[in-house]
Amino acid sequence: DIQMTQSPSSVSASVGGRVTITCRASQPINTWLAWYQQKPGKAPKLLIYGASNLQNGVPSRFSGSGSGTDFTLIISSLQAEDVATYYCQHANNFPFTFGPGTKVEIK
Amino acid sequence: EVQLVESGGGLVQPGRSLRLSCTTSGFNFGDHAMSWFRQAPGRGLEWLSFIRSNPYGGTTEYAASVSGRFTISRDDSKRLAYLQMNSLKTDDTAVYFCARGASHSSGWFDYWGQGVLVTVSS
Numbered sequence: 001d002i003q004m005t006q007s008p009s010s011v012s013a014s015v016g017g018r019v020t021i022t023c024r025a026s027q028p029i030n031t032w033l034a035w036y037q038q039k040p041g042k043a044p045k046l047l048i049y050g051a052s053n054l055q056n057g058v059p060s061r062f063s064g065s066g067s068g069t070d071f072t073l074i075i076s077s078l079q080a081e082d083v084a085t086y087y088c089q090h091a092n093n094f095p096f097t098f099g100p101g102t103k104v105e106i107k
Numbered sequence: 108e109v110q111l112v113e114s115g116g117g118l119v120q121p122g123r124s125l126r127l128s129c130t131t132s133g134f135n136f137g138d139h140a141m142s143w144f145r146q147a148p149g150r151g152l153e154w155l156s157f158i159r160s161n162p163y164g165g166t167t168e169y170a171a172s173v174s175g176r177f178t179i180s181r182d183d184s185k186r187l188a189y190l191q192m193n194s195l196k197t198d199d200t201a202v203y204f205c206a207r208g209a210s211h212s213s214g215w216f217d218y219w220g221q222g223v224l225v226t227v228s229s
Binding site: 001032034036038042043044045046049050055087089090091092094095096097098099100101 | 142144151152153154157168169170171204206209213214215216217219220221222
């Protein structure tokens with residue numbers, strides 16, 4: 001099975017600040033990677049698919065990059081509504097697995 | 108508007124069974140793969156099972172943790188997905204989510220239900 005790791009486990013930044021989250025796969029997955037945002041008590045929301053494609057309706061301050069084993073999610077200008085936990089998920093093969101999550105907070 | 112609503116959760120004793128349903132609306136159900144996930148209290152997301160659309164064979168995949176105990180199915184005429192859960196264990200206690208694959212056999216999931224709580228306890 002492909003293992004997904006994320007760093008940091010938590011991050012805080014000021015409103016308007018830049019947040020970078022990294023995700024690493026234990027073996028190459030090309031660009032078969034998605035990013036999700038989950039707010040407390042809510043379902044996950046798809047932000048990015050195919051490593052860098054912005055899902056419809058997602059603000060352009062979110063961007064994704066990477067291929068192979070190393071991936072990045074960037075929030076270019078953090079807003080209060082972005083407080084959430086962010087998960088990466090590989091879709092290279094079964095079983096799909098998620099990273100452990102990165103909690104984003106406002107400083 | 109795309110909507111997914113899970114039902115069928117609740118309190119169940121270890122070793123017993125439960126069937127979750129995912130009622131959908133607002134999209135052509137037959138064109139999409141469906142999947143089930145869960146999230147134990149205070150924990151991360153875990154993928155459980157996947158069913159391709161019928162034009163792509165309607166075949167299924169399972170996580171090792173539930174293979175042989177859980178069964179995913181779909182009824183395109185009713186726009187429903189199901190998760191039959193047998194031989195439940197206390198470790199199966201979690202919020203269970205159904206989600207729509209972005210296409211017939213997509214591995215990313217663009218719409219999710221709100222989740223349903225399953226508590227396995229004696």
